[in-house]
Amino acid sequence: MTNILNEIGIENYIFLSVILFCIGVFGVLYRRNAIIVFMSIEIMLNAVNLLFVAFSTYHQDAQGQIFVFFSMAVAAAEVAVGLAILVSIFRNLGSIDINNLKNLKG
Amino acid sequence: MNTNLALLLLLAPFLGFLFNIFFGKKIGKSASGIIGTLTVAVSFVATLVFFLQINETKEAVQIDLFNWIRTHNFRVNFGFLLDQLSILWLLFVTGIGSLIHLYSISYMHDDENMHKFFAYLNLFIFFMITLVIGSNLLVLFIGWEGVGLCSYLLIGFWHKNQEYNDAAKKAFIMNRIGDLGLLIGIFIIGSLFSTLDYTTLKTAIATSGNLDITMISIAAFALFIGACGKSAQIPLYTWLPDAMAGPTPVSALIHAATMVTAGIFMITRLNYVFDLAPEVQNIIAIVGAVTSLVAATIALVQTDIKKVLAYSTVSQLGLMFLALGFGAYEIAVFHVITHAFFKACLFLGSGSVIHALHGEQDMRRMGGLKKVMGITFITFLLSSLAISGIPPFSGFFSKDEILMTAYHNNIALWVIASLASLMTAFYMFRLLYLTFFKEFRGTEHQKSHLHESPGLITFPLIVLAILATIGGLISLPTNSWLNGYLAPLFSKEAHEAHHFGTTEYALMAVAVLGGIIGITIAFVKYIKQNQVPAEDAEITGFSKVLYNKYYVDEIYNVIFVNSINSLSGFFRDYIETSLSAVVFGLGKVTNELSYQGKKLQTGSIGFYLFVFVLGLSAILTYLFLAQ
Numbered sequence: 001m002t003n004i005l006n007e008i009g010i011e012n013y014i015f016l017s018v019i020l021f022c023i024g025v026f027g028v029l030y031r032r033n034a035i036i037v038f039m040s041i042e043i044m045l046n047a048v049n050l051l052f053v054a055f056s057t058y059h060q061d062a063q064g065q066i067f068v069f070f071s072m073a074v075a076a077a078e079v080a081v082g083l084a085i086l087v088s089i090f091r092n093l094g095s096i097d098i099n100n101l102k103n104l105k106g
Numbered sequence: 107m108n109t110n111l112a113l114l115l116l117l118a119p120f121l122g123f124l125f126n127i128f129f130g131k132k133i134g135k136s137a138s139g140i141i142g143t144l145t146v147a148v149s150f151v152a153t154l155v156f157f158l159q160i161n162e163t164k165e166a167v168q169i170d171l172f173n174w175i176r177t178h179n180f181r182v183n184f185g186f187l188l189d190q191l192s193i194l195w196l197l198f199v200t201g202i203g204s205l206i207h208l209y210s211i212s213y214m215h216d217d218e219n220m221h222k223f224f225a226y227l228n229l230f231i232f233f234m235i236t237l238v239i240g241s242n243l244l245v246l247f248i249g250w251e252g253v254g255l256c257s258y259l260l261i262g263f264w265h266k267n268q269e270y271n272d273a274a275k276k277a278f279i280m281n282r283i284g285d286l287g288l289l290i291g292i293f294i295i296g297s298l299f300s301t302l303d304y305t306t307l308k309t310a311i312a313t314s315g316n317l318d319i320t321m322i323s324i325a326a327f328a329l330f331i332g333a334c335g336k337s338a339q340i341p342l343y344t345w346l347p348d349a350m351a352g353p354t355p356v357s358a359l360i361h362a363a364t365m366v367t368a369g370i371f372m373i374t375r376l377n378y379v380f381d382l383a384p385e386v387q388n389i390i391a392i393v394g395a396v397t398s399l400v401a402a403t404i405a406l407v408q409t410d411i412k413k414v415l416a417y418s419t420v421s422q423l424g425l426m427f428l429a430l431g432f433g434a435y436e437i438a439v440f441h442v443i444t445h446a447f448f449k450a451c452l453f454l455g456s457g458s459v460i461h462a463l464h465g466e467q468d469m470r471r472m473g474g475l476k477k478v479m480g481i482t483f484i485t486f487l488l489s490s491l492a493i494s495g496i497p498p499f500s501g502f503f504s505k506d507e508i509l510m511t512a513y514h515n516n517i518a519l520w521v522i523a524s525l526a527s528l529m530t531a532f533y534m535f536r537l538l539y540l541t542f543f544k545e546f547r548g549t550e551h552q553k554s555h556l557h558e559s560p561g562l563i564t565f566p567l568i569v570l571a572i573l574a575t576i577g578g579l580i581s582l583p584t585n586s587w588l589n590g591y592l593a594p595l596f597s598k599e600a601h602e603a604h605h606f607g608t609t610e611y612a613l614m615a616v617a618v619l620g621g622i623i624g625i626t627i628a629f630v631k632y633i634k635q636n637q638v639p640a641e642d643a644e645i646t647g648f649s650k651v652l653y654n655k656y657y658v659d660e661i662y663n664v665i666f667v668n669s670i671n672s673l674s675g676f677f678r679d680y681i682e683t684s685l686s687a688v689v690f691g692l693g694k695v696t697n698e699l700s701y702q703g704k705k706l707q708t709g710s711i712g713f714y715l716f717v718f719v720l721g722l723s724a725i726l727t728y729l730f731l732a733q
Contacts, residue, residue, distance in 0.1 A: 028715055102709035 130221025284335015333369025354457030391431025398424030500577030531624025
């Protein structure tokens with residue numbers, strides 16, 4: 001079986017993953033819309049998933065790919081919960097600007 | 107068979123204790139008293155059976171119940187050793203114990219807590235039996251502490267009076283000091299011989315070639331300190347006179363006949379250890395003689411009837427230690443037995459007097475009781491003759507043996523002991539004359555209520571007076587049953603070897619003469635000249651020093667109590683203050699830090715995320731750089 005890594009080197013996957021992760025980080029830091037923040041978190045998560053799959057292929061070991069399935073399942077559950085929280089926040093505050101959440105401070 | 111009988115002997119009083127403490131109140135006073143008495147009587151019967159058996163077979167019975175402590179080279183069994191010594195001791199502990207229980211049924215009948223009194227008395231007998239029949243030093247120690255506890259409970263029995271509570275605490279604390287010595291002695295013996303068992307110890311000492319005499323001497327000295335505490339010798343004797351705060355049967359049983367002889371029992375038990383330490387034996391003899399004289403001088407001027415008897419007890423115990431110091435163990439044991447008889451009788455007699463006078467203990471308020479209290483008077487007279495060493499009463503034989511031994515070993519100590527016995531005769535007859543002769547000096551109200559005590563009180567008196575009279579028969583100077591009976595216990599030959607010549611008869615005559623002189627002085631002073639001791643405020647000169655017991659309590663207060671108090675004051679004011687400053691300071695610093703840290707918690711999620719990412723980057727950078 002031809003290995004896709006022979007055509008595109010592993011470094012490129014790592015670079016892509018790092019770039020995606022940084023985009024996610026900056027998204028989280030600079031955006032105030034809670035949904036965008038949320039999406040940025042998902043981007044970070046998927047950057048890691050990508051790295052998982054890439055190294056899994058590199059090492060010829062299926063364990064990494066199986067892990068990604070778990071990770072995606074957990075992420076899906078997390079999204080469901082997170083969105084539900086956001087809906088609830090919107091109903092209470094009429095906005096989803098994260099700076100409005102200061103009131104949660106103890 | 108032997109095991110069961112020994113368990114019955116030991117546990118009967120304990121069952122009595124349990125029954126009285128839990129159900130005593132329900133079944134009523136008399137029933138509780140009868141049960142208490144019967145359980146001790148059961149022990150006495152069991153002891154008699156053992157006594158007859160051992161007197162015949164002459165073999166000790168060793169009973170091991172179970173393995174108590176076991177390490178790789180040290181083991182202690184929980185077991186009993188029933189030999190000549192322990193059975194003899196049990197005979198008078200349970201025998202006199204039964205009589206005193208019987209006496210207490212009547213004596214304590216007006217007390218609301220009578221069931222508790224009997225419970226404590228039973229517990230005391232249980233611990234005393236444990237002390238005596240234990241087969242090793244650790245079992246002895248259990249009994250030793252147990253009797254101390256019961257002594258404390260019974261001295262403070264009338265706990266509504268704060269002075270009595272203080273006396274109880276004093277006894278307990280003084281005994282603790284001695285107990286520390288005993289423990290140290292036990293530890294040293296345990297580490298030297300890897301055993302605490304009497305029989306094994308005796309064999310080990312007899313067979314071992316190179317013994318560490320210095321360590322053994324230290325152990326013997328530590329054990330002697332323990333004996334000093336329990337048996338009220340200088341410098342730990344001051345608790346015993348104060349212990350008279352307890353009810354009179356307690357004074358008779360615990361503080362005259364049984365518990366205070368525990369020290370003598372222990373030294374006799376370990377005679378093979380003490381024989382190896384002649385310096386310690388010298389100290390024992392000197393301490394005994396000095397105690398005997400000091401206590402006798404104090405007793406000369408006391409006016410409280412029980413205080414006189416208490417100091418007399420200390421003095422007699424001193425004589426026993428004198429005999430122990432000369433290695434004449436069988437003579438000390440002999441005096442323990444005769445002393446138990448006559449001193450118990452004297453105490454119970456004084457109790458009978460106090461009972462008739464509704465709690466009056468001051469001899470200056472007594473007098474003339476001979477006419478109304480005939481039986482008490484006769485028994486008291488017999489016991490006084492016995493303690494004064496007048497032949498043929500029991501005290502004559504035992505005291506004479508002690509004086510004779512002292513004469514042969516150390517003339518100076520003989521002089522001291524003889525002086526003490528002369529004083530004994532004086533203060534005992536002073537007590538007798540002031541209490542029973544002349545006219546009654548109390549109030550009219552007391553006078554109209556004077557009566558002879560009931561049969562339950564006079565019966566034990568009569569029995570004890572008979573024993574005090576004929577008790578000397580067990581060890582006559584020329585034909586001693588006791589010495590032969592106890593011979594297997596001692597490594598060296600019994601002291602009866604000294605033949606009876608003119609010296610011995612002369613010594614005997616001197617001793618008797620001393621007693622008669624003492625009695626005569628008392629007679630002249632209190633009958634002929636009709637003197638009555640002065641009131642407290644009028645006492646002057648040296649008798650004031652004596653009346654105040656040489657101010658020993660005050661001296662102890664200044665030297666020990668006050669210095670310890672100021673040490674505690676120092677610790678409270680400085681050490682504790684600085685320690686708590688450190689602890690409180692830590693709390694304050696933490697509090698302040700968290701107050702500052704709280705300000706970081708702004709609630710701005712953007713800020714949190716920024717800090718989070720910053721921290722994460724910092725960690726990652728560190729990990730990269732660290733590689």
